[in-house]
Structures are given as structure tokens and as C-alpha cells.
Amino acid sequence: MMKYESQAVAKPYFIAAIGLFIVQVLFGLIMATQYLIGDFMFPEIPFNVARMVHTNLLIVWLLFGFMGASYFLVPEESERELYSPKLALILFWTFLVAGALTVLGYLLVPYAGLAAMTGNDIWPTMGREFLEQPTITKIGIVVVVLGFIFNIGMTVLSGRKTVISVVLLTGLVGLAVFFLFAFYNPVNLVLDKFFWWWVVHLWVEGVWELILGAILAFVLIKVTGVDREVIEKWLYVIIAMALITGVIGTGHHYFFIGTPGYWLWLGSIFSALEPIPFFMMTLFAFNMVNRRRRDHANQAAVLWALGTAVLAFVGAGVWGFMHTLAPINYYTHGSQITAAHGHLAFFGAYALIVMTIISYAMPIIRGQAAAPAAAQRLEKWSFWLLASSMVTITLALTGAGVLQVWLQRMAEEPMSFMATQDSIAFFYWLRLAAGFVFTAGLFVYVASFFVGQKSAITTTK
Amino acid sequence: MSERFTKSMARNIYLGGGVFSLLLFFSLSYHTMGVLPERDHRHNITPEVVLGKKVWEDNNCVGCHTILGEGAYFAPELGNVYKRFGNSTEAIIGFIESRPVEGIPGRRSMPQFNLSREELVGIAEFLKWTSEINTNNWPPNIEG
Numbered sequence A: 001m002m003k004y005e006s007q008a009v010a011k012p013y014f015i016a017a018i019g020l021f022i023v024q025v026l027f028g029l030i031m032a033t034q035y036l037i038g039d040f041m042f043p044e045i046p047f048n049v050a051r052m053v054h055t056n057l058l059i060v061w062l063l064f065g066f067m068g069a070s071y072f073l074v075p076e077e078s079e080r081e082l083y084s085p086k087l088a089l090i091l092f093w094t095f096l097v098a099g100a101l102t103v104l105g106y107l108l109v110p111y112a113g114l115a116a117m118t119g120n121d122i123w124p125t126m127g128r129e130f131l132e133q134p135t136i137t138k139i140g141i142v143v144v145v146l147g148f149i150f151n152i153g154m155t156v157l158s159g160r161k162t163v164i165s166v167v168l169l170t171g172l173v174g175l176a177v178f179f180l181f182a183f184y185n186p187v188n189l190v191l192d193k194f195f196w197w198w199v200v201h202l203w204v205e206g207v208w209e210l211i212l213g214a215i216l217a218f219v220l221i222k223v224t225g226v227d228r229e230v231i232e233k234w235l236y237v238i239i240a241m242a243l244i245t246g247v248i249g250t251g252h253h254y255f256f257i258g259t260p261g262y263w264l265w266l267g268s269i270f271s272a273l274e275p276i277p278f279f280m281m282t283l284f285a286f287n288m289v290n291r292r293r294r295d296h297a298n299q300a301a302v303l304w305a306l307g308t309a310v311l312a313f314v315g316a317g318v319w320g321f322m323h324t325l326a327p328i329n330y331y332t333h334g335s336q337i338t339a340a341h342g343h344l345a346f347f348g349a350y351a352l353i354v355m356t357i358i359s360y361a362m363p364i365i366r367g368q369a370a371a372p373a374a375a376q377r378l379e380k381w382s383f384w385l386l387a388s389s390m391v392t393i394t395l396a397l398t399g400a401g402v403l404q405v406w407l408q409r410m411a412e413e414p415m416s417f418m419a420t421q422d423s424i425a426f427f428y429w430l431r432l433a434a435g436f437v438f439t440a441g442l443f444v445y446v447a448s449f450f451v452g453q454k455s456a457i458t459t460t461k
Numbered sequence B: 001m002s003e004r005f006t007k008s009m010a011r012n013i014y015l016g017g018g019v020f021s022l023l024l025f026f027s028l029s030y031h032t033m034g035v036l037p038e039r040d041h042r043h044n045i046t047p048e049v050v051l052g053k054k055v056w057e058d059n060n061c062v063g064c065h066t067i068l069g070e071g072a073y074f075a076p077e078l079g080n081v082y083k084r085f086g087n088s089t090e091a092i093i094g095f096i097e098s099r100p101v102e103g104i105p106g107r108r109s110m111p112q113f114n115l116s117r118e119e120l121v122g123i124a125e126f127l128k129w130t131s132e133i134n135t136n137n138w139p140p141n142i143e144g
Helices: A005-034 A047-078 A085-108 A111-117 A135-158 A163-183 A189-224 A228-246 A248-253 A262-272 A275-290 A299-321 A326-332 A336-365 A373-410 A417-423 A425-447 B007-040 B047-058 B089-097 B117-131
Strands: none
Touching: A005 A047, A005 A085, A005 A336, A005 A425, A047 A085, A047 A111, A047 A135, A047 A163, A047 A189, A047 A336, A085 A111, A085 A135, A111 B047, A135 A163, A163 A189, A163 A228, A189 A228, A189 A248, A189 A275, A189 A299, A189 A336, A189 B007, A228 A248, A228 A262, A228 A275, A228 B007, A248 A262, A248 B007, A262 A299, A262 A326, A262 B007, A275 A299, A299 A336, A299 A373, A326 A373, A336 A373, A373 A417, A373 A425, A417 A425, B047 B117, B089 B117
16 A cells, blocks of 8 residues: 555556557567568668667656656655655656657658757757757756656655665756756767767766666565665665766777777776676675565565566676677677667666566555565566566677677678678577567566456555 | 674765766866867868768668767668778768668668758768777778
8 A cells, every 4th residue: 555645646657668668669679670671661660760769768668667666665765745746747748748749750750851840950969879859859858857856856855865765866866967968969979979978878877877776775675674774775885886887987988989098998997897786786686685574465576676686787787798898899899799788788777677666566556565466477477578588689689799790890801791780680580589579578567467456455445 | 784884884985986986087078078189180070071960960870870889780880981982972972872762672771861962962071070080990890
């Protein structure tokens, strides 16, 4: 049962997150097919359009997830109702409509036309990876995020301040601040790239880790009953290591874009240490679950939490380390190795933490202590389907990447890009097959919200 | 974690380490800003190059290609395409102009963007300028 009524505003956020996740994955399937059948859906949905939808929806559904998580956990941490549930709902619809319009714009109008329509000549910010949104959409994102932070901030500052809520708020403020660099687009490509990473890297390998840590810590307190003091100490150490390694670790993106040579050293050394906070997160999660003071009724949430810790470490930590040293990155930079790392890192760290908090919070919002047994069984099935297929996708792309690097960049007679792509098609078939399993896992996940509800023990009403 | 390692010690590492890292990062970035001009040869950014970058962005080229290794991995690296095409801007222009509207059956094909002559010259000059950035010798070979 919910401790505070206003926690319920998280529900539409979670539903939107899951819905957009499904659309994201469908566009992933389109792209995976285009890797093999080059003219699939061409020229109606060219690859670049599918990719914009795929990556932008990922970011948007994760943001919906972070917002939902915040609306759910902050009242409980602050021991008061949310400052304004109404504002939260207004911002929800604003964000959803703006996001939907942007995606429709990608799909229905040629990108150059969308740029012209939305005034990209006046303030050009479009056409950069992950920041493809029209400038007006970017302004909308800023408005929504500021309104959201105001709402959360007022709740946190006027209530009980816990380490979790303050760390979460710090992460959210950092998210907003670094996004502002999306508006800086100098004509000099090198400068453009340099500050582009202040959005992209300082988000996912910086402030987002604070948000991730805070949500994970919250769920672990709830499902294990371990003393808050212990969990908060772990949280501090984890985010300390995340910042100490990850901020200068930005340098691993400054190897080959025109920036000076000392970044080869700084980027290599610091980013080689970036697995440490993720490894600690794994130790943290398993330690807390082993030291649990109760067996929570929601064992599915425990599984998602442990899965987050493990796959974040493997995807972000191990797969990142694999190609982060400059002499290795010299050969792997911008290859399928990058794609492999990107997939498991985003899924392991960020998709799974959102699914963890949804798994914990959704039953409570629906007036249950935990989802019914049948629903939890399906949830666990979906976890294993999603996790194993994403690992397969990652291994397939890694295989593709290793071969690509060898054939195109290391062989005595290097092959052209397209000849190389043809030679590694086997791995792309494997990736596509795993993509279908992933999609199936996602549908099992959705189904888990609808089974066993009649037999559910409701704790409210 | 041991009892002697207290929560306030952990918090101090977080605050101290975080602030120190950010300050160090900002200082290094400041230094980089000072030495960049000789590496990015920005004095060669002509109005054509400026237009070319705009055309690059307005058509979301980075949605398929990488440029200096960043972007999508669906189509060839373009940071060094000027050199790969025999140091010829006309070869780049010819390639872009000749893309079939309906694509190539079964194959990946670049869309036909219907660019004006001015835009074509811009994009080619932008790619030429990009190929002359000091990238610590990346990519490893001409194939990108």
C-alpha cells in the first residue's frame, strides 16, 4: 500500500515508459533487418530515421522512468506528499505529446524538411547524434525537466532529507545542467564534438549513475530491510567512485577527435577505473540481499535489482573496459564493438533500473504488497528472456566488431567498409534472431501486469 | 564495509572527490581550448565549410555514417572520405548526386537528398576540412 497518495502520479510515467520501450524495440528490429536486407523499408523509413526513433525513444522512456521513480520514492523518503501532483500530471502530458509529435515528425517529414519547419536555421542544434530533436523540442525538454526538478526539489527540501533523496536530486540537477550543452553547436566540428560529450558522457557515465545508485539503494532498503545507515554508506562510496573515475574518464572520447595527446593517457587511465563503481554496485546488491532482515513478498523486484547490478557491471564495466585503452580503441573506435557495449550498458544499467523500480512500485500503486505469484513468475521469465537475448545481441555484435576490426583495419590488405559488412553478416543474423527473442520477452513482461489480478490480495480499499 | 569506515567519511570522499574531479576536468578542458586552434586548423573554416556542416546536420548524415568514429555504424566513416576518394571534392559531389531515388535492390543505399550545387560544394569542403584535422593519426588506414 502507498504511504502517500501522491506517489500514484508515478503510474502514468511507468506506463508511458513501457509503451515507448516497446516502440523503441520495434524500430530496433527494423534496423537489425536493414543491416541484412539493405533496402528493407527504403525509402519510406531509411536507416537514419529508424535509428533516431530507436535512440531518442530510449532516452525519453528512461527519462519517463527516472521521473516516475522520483515521484514514487521522493514522497516516501521525504515523509510528505509531493509538492504538486497536479504539476506532475501536466508535465507528463506535455512531455508525452511533445515526444510523440517529435517522433511523428521524424517519421512523416524528411529530416531536412523538419529542420526547416522548426527553425533550425535560426538556432541550429539538430543533426547531431542523440540530439536530433528540433530545437523547439529541446526547449520543451528543458521546460519539462525544470518543472519536474522544481516539484521534486520542493518536496525534498521541505521534507525529511535522506542521502537517497539528496543524491537523486543532485543527479537530476546535473542532468538538467549538462543538457544545456545541447544548445551549443559551434561551426567548428572539433569544438562541437568536445562539448557534445558534456551532454552524452557526463549523463550516462556521470550524473545518471547518481540517479541509478539512488534508485537501487531505495529498492534495496525496501526489499531487504537492511539498515539505512549501511546502505547509504555504500551509496556514497559507489557514487564517489563513479565521479572520480567517470569525470576525467570523459577523456576516452577525446582520443581521436582533434583533441591533444594527453587525453590518450588521462582517458585511458581514468576510464580503465570506471568498472570499479559498477563492481561495487554488484557487491553492494548481493551483500544487502544476503544480509536481508526479511524475505520481501516481491521476489521479482529482488531479481531485477540483482540483474541491474550484474548486467550494469558486465555491460558498462567489462564491455567498456574492453575497448577503452587508447591503443585498443585506436582500432575499435566507431566499430560494432562500440554498438555491442552501448547495448548491454544501456540495458544493464538504465533499462533494468527502471524495470526494477517499476517492479517494486507498480504493485504498491495498485494496492498490493507485491504482484500476484503468477505475475511474478511471468516477470521472472521476462527478465531471463530479456537478459539472455540482450547478452546474445551483445556477443553477436562483439563477434561482428572483432571481425570488422580485423578485416577492415588490421589485415594486410584491408577490405572496404561495405565488403567487410557483407563478410560479417552471420553475426547480424544472430543479432536479429536474438532481437526477436528480446521482443518476445518484452511481451511476456507486459503480460505480467495482467495475470493473476483476480486472486491478488489487495491491501487497500 | 567495516565499522571504522563511517558514513561521514564516505560522504567526504564523494564530495571531495566529485568536486576535485570536476574542477580538474574543467581546468584540463580550459587548457585544451587553448591548444585546439593549431590542431583543428579552424582558420581554414570557410563559409563553404560552415554551410557544409549545416547541410551535414540538416540531413542527419550522422544517422548512418561515423565522422571521426562517432555516429552510426551502418555506412562508411567519412572523416577521411576526402582522402579515400583521391583527395577530390568532385568525387564526393559525384557520389552524393548519383544516389538512386528508389535505392538499390537488396543493398544499403544512401538516399537521394536533391542537394543544390552550393550545398554539394559545402558538404564536400566540410569533409575536406574534417580530413585535415589532427586526430592523433586516426583512422588506422584509408578504409576508415
